[in-house]
Amino acid sequence: MPASDQNSVELEEKVEELNNKLKTGGFTGSYDIANSTLRLLRKVIAGSKWNNARELMDRVKSVGKLIVASQRSETSVGNMVRRVLKLIREEYARCRGNPEGGDVQSESLHRMFTDNAKTEDYSVPILNVDFKAVVIEAVNEILIELENSADNIAMQALEHIHSDEVIMTAGRSRTVEKFLKQAARKRRFQVIVVECAPFYHGQELAWSLADAQIDTTVITDSAVFAIMSRVNKVIIGTHSVMANGGLKSINGSHTIALAAKYHSVPMIVCASMFKLSPVYLCSSDQAAFNKFVSPHSVLDFADEEGMPHLTSTDC
Amino acid sequence: MDHQHVTPQTQKTTKKKNKKKSPKGVQQQQQQCSDSQVVHDSECSEPQATQGQYVTSKEQPDHDIIRQVPEQQQPAAKGNKDQSQSAENTGQSNKNPTTPPADDPANKEALQQSRAQKKLRKQQRKAGGGQTEGTQQQQLGQQQQHNTQSHGHGKSDHHAKSQGNLVANIDTPVVQKSKVELKAERRAKQEAQRAAKSAEQGKGGKKGDVGMLAGSAAVPKRVPDQVRADEEKVQKKLARKLEKQQVPQRISAQKKVKLFMHLHQYEKTTSPTQGILINGSMHPAMLRLGLQYAEGFIQGSNARCIALLYALKQVFSDYSTPPHKELARELDAKIKPYITFLNQCRPLSVSMGNAIKYLKMLITNMPPELSDDEAKKKLNKAIDTYYLEKIQLAGTAISNFAIQKITDGDVILVYACSSLIQKVLCAAKDKNKRFQVIVVDSRPKLEGKEMLRRLVKHGITCSYVLINAISYIMPEVSKVILGAHALLANGYVMSRCGSSQITLMAKSYNVPVLVCCETYKFCERVQTDSFVSNELGDPDDLVRIDYNKAPLADWREKKYLSLLNLVYDVTPPDFVNVVITEVGMIPCTSVPVVLRVKNVEAN
Numbered sequence: 056m057p058a059s060d061q062n063s064v065e066l067e068e069k070v071e072e073l074n075n076k077l078k079t080g081g082f083t084g085s086y087d088i089a090n091s092t093l094r095l096l097r098k099v100i101a102g103s104k105w106n107n108a109r110e111l112m113d114r115v116k117s118v119g120k121l122i123v124a125s126q127r128s129e130t131s132v133g134n135m136v137r138r139v140l141k142l143i144r145e146e147y148a149r150c151r152g153n154p155e156g157g158d159v160q161s162e163s164l165h166r167m168f169t170d171n172a173k174t175e176d177y178s179v180p181i182l183n184v185d186f187k188a189v190v191i192e193a194v195n196e197i198l199i200e201l202e203n204s205a206d207n208i209a210m211q212a213l214e215h216i217h218s219d220e221v222i223m224t225a226g227r228s229r230t231v232e233k234f235l236k237q238a239a240r241k242r243r244f245q246v247i248v249v250e251c252a253p254f255y256h257g258q259e260l261a262w263s264l265a266d267a268q269i270d271t272t273v274i275t276d277s278a279v280f281a282i283m284s285r286v287n288k289v290i291i292g293t294h295s296v297m298a299n300g301g302l303k304s305i306n307g308s309h310t311i312a313l314a315a316k317y318h319s320v321p322m323i324v325c326a327s328m329f330k331l332s333p334v335y336l337c338s339s340d341q342a343a344f345n346k347f348v349s350p351h352s353v354l355d356f357a358d359e360e361g362m363p364h365l366t367s368t369d370c
Numbered sequence: 371m372d373h374q375h376v377t378p379q380t381q382k383t384t385k386k387k388n389k390k391k392s393p394k395g396v397q398q399q400q401q402q403c404s405d406s407q408v409v410h411d412s413e414c415s416e417p418q419a420t421q422g423q424y425v426t427s428k429e430q431p432d433h434d435i436i437r438q439v440p441e442q443q444q445p446a447a448k449g450n451k452d453q454s455q456s457a458e459n460t461g462q463s464n465k466n467p468t469t470p471p472a473d474d475p476a477n478k479e480a481l482q483q484s485r486a487q488k489k490l491r492k493q494q495r496k497a498g499g500g501q502t503e504g505t506q507q508q509q510l511g512q513q514q515q516h517n518t519q520s521h522g523h524g525k526s527d528h529h530a531k532s533q534g535n536l537v538a539n540i541d542t543p544v545v546q547k548s549k550v551e552l553k554a555e556r557r558a559k560q561e562a563q564r565a566a567k568s569a570e571q572g573k574g575g576k577k578g579d580v581g582m583l584a585g586s587a588a589v590p591k592r593v594p595d596q597v598r599a600d601e602e603k604v605q606k607k608l609a610r611k612l613e614k615q616q617v618p619q620r621i622s623a624q625k626k627v628k629l630f631m632h633l634h635q636y637e638k639t640t641s642p643t644q645g646i647l648i649n650g651s652m653h654p655a656m657l658r659l660g661l662q663y664a665e666g667f668i669q670g671s672n673a674r675c676i677a678l679l680y681a682l683k684q685v686f687s688d689y690s691t692p693p694h695k696e697l698a699r700e701l702d703a704k705i706k707p708y709i710t711f712l713n714q715c716r717p718l719s720v721s722m723g724n725a726i727k728y729l730k731m732l733i734t735n736m737p738p739e740l741s742d743d744e745a746k747k748k749l750n751k752a753i754d755t756y757y758l759e760k761i762q763l764a765g766t767a768i769s770n771f772a773i774q775k776i777t778d779g780d781v782i783l784v785y786a787c788s789s790l791i792q793k794v795l796c797a798a799k800d801k802n803k804r805f806q807v808i809v810v811d812s813r814p815k816l817e818g819k820e821m822l823r824r825l826v827k828h829g830i831t832c833s834y835v836l837i838n839a840i841s842y843i844m845p846e847v848s849k850v851i852l853g854a855h856a857l858l859a860n861g862y863v864m865s866r867c868g869s870s871q872i873t874l875m876a877k878s879y880n881v882p883v884l885v886c887c888e889t890y891k892f893c894e895r896v897q898t899d900s901f902v903s904n905e906l907g908d909p910d911d912l913v914r915i916d917y918n919k920a921p922l923a924d925w926r927e928k929k930y931l932s933l934l935n936l937v938y939d940v941t942p943p944d945f946v947n948v949v950i951t952e953v954g955m956i957p958c959t960s961v962p963v964v965l966r967v968k969n970v971e972a973n
Binding site for chain 2: 245
């Protein structure tokens, strides 16, 4: 008992830790968030007490809800939780010996409406196979896939970038950085990086690309439309991809997209699978999907003397 | 178009007069030519200056024409010769060899030759002559042809030699011929030159004026030097000019962005006045102005223009014409190095360019009978009127129009800092309209902070965002009001870098865009993108960030890294809904109409 209590206490601590980190913005990107979430869920699966798949799923769901609630705008958390749940269902079905279970077909709309038969309960305990080990192995597979996602995307770089191209990118996306560096091994091209105030991630990306001997130019956010007429392709990373194909990405991407459309420049988005989310958000619901930080980087409080009617926004 | 047809002819004739008079006239024209380099945005509107430049500075066309004459002359001359030979054979010398198969101008020449021959015959009849008339006339005709050619070819040589001894017999008529006929020959030569040139251009058909018009059509439009920084020749010419005018040359930037190699960019390490001689001819007001421009103390097209007018007033008041010299020429020559210096400190804005053009026109048209004091008074008054009419009153008129467009409850978006927009908003506030303002700002200048300060001081509720956030803020905006640096002749709006993005976003959210611009900022230049002509700011401005982060501090050491700091960009006219000027609210595409009306008024 004390062991399991300790275990559960540890687990709760871990969950709290993750929540706090999410709330205070301690992560540097959605990859890190996804990674941490998966590892935490793996610990939950390994550490908590459950008898059957149903209990396991409930446990995972409850932890998931807690984490999602602490930072609603980070959709990768929810994505990972859903992924794990699906994984559990699949493994359960496979272990039960059901050939159909685990297939996509079983979840098709058609079957849902026509087949009045088995609504899976997932409550039958699996005894022949160490279900825990199976599930944990599957979670490990997802983790490996996650870690290799950026490399897998970068492998395709040469198919999309030809010689002497002018490519525009914005902010600092790990995926895009790898993508461009991979292409630069074989092809010569120019990159124009938008610096993206007030965090200036673009400047860091430019530094790193110049180290990799890619011709890089840094421009301000205001010059996007002016420069766009000379750009061949726009390649950006994104925070998440929504259910209708829309993007939730770095501040300024909307402007870049509009400018690209006006000049008929193709726009390529490099995103790993964990960023695809079934959520559909529209920009009028800013509170749900946007993240606001302190405006001090935009307008310092020290400048505010004698400026009583001032609101400053930074998002 | 008529304008263009008129000037080349006058220019050409004046050039000819100057050629005969003295080198002074030529020098004046050369001065005019280099002026056109300085007033960078008015090339289109000064065809006479460009024409003058092409014609006088190189003085090639005549040489070209002279070189071309012999080739062209050959077929005509040969035609003449053949017919005259046949005339000789048939013994009918009185018939004019007037219908050779060549062009009409060649005909003219032949006509004149025949007229000359007739006159000679008359004289000979008086002098007396027999049957040798015919042969003599033919010989004279042939000799005349021989004279009009610069150098002989084949047949003509042969003829000259074969007729050589016969020619020697008729000395006196030859002398008489030279007196009377030299003029005809000269006329024939000119006609031949014109003919040759028109034939060369491939524009036959018309007589007389063809030569001139063909000449004007052949003169290429001169590309302004500010967009030719990548050409060695142009750079050397600039260096020579700067040396001649005692203006220190700034060091070119070492690391230029490839896309913008054709634009000037200077290193900011040295002050532009470092090389100025202490006893040099630079007026201190101009020195101060140049430094203020270079350091960025005076920003904004209106402010720069007003500062320039003020400094020029001081220059004029301190100026005195040296004895036996004309004010028109001397003052013009005095101002030129100042303008070059200002251009080196910071490229001239369109507003400054138009003001300088206006003042130069006044100076060169100053009647010489006015005394120094009167002329200076006139100039001062002109400057005051220009400022009052074109800038101050125009601003008031524009704000009166714009206030009609602002309603209660509006959320107005403005970008960076524009003195005109500030005037409009403050006037609207004074009229007790209730509205809010969102100020959009961008790096590296962050001029929006200044605009913010001024608006808040006036008691207007403001918000402040950076330009990345416009897609977030645009759904709440009811209208966008922007200022402009210049309006181009094809309807494009040249403004602070970033305004095109704002109009693009506004269009996608269906928010109306109003541009406020005085008519003195309208310019005849045409450009469709922000590359061909722009100003490059200091790239180090991008490195400086307010708090201690500076990831690009050593960017010069990285071979593959370059920074780009664009100052202006052009907005296509389909993004702008209306342009508010002092002559009314016009669509973007009406700019050339206004320009045309202004030109007509000025003339």
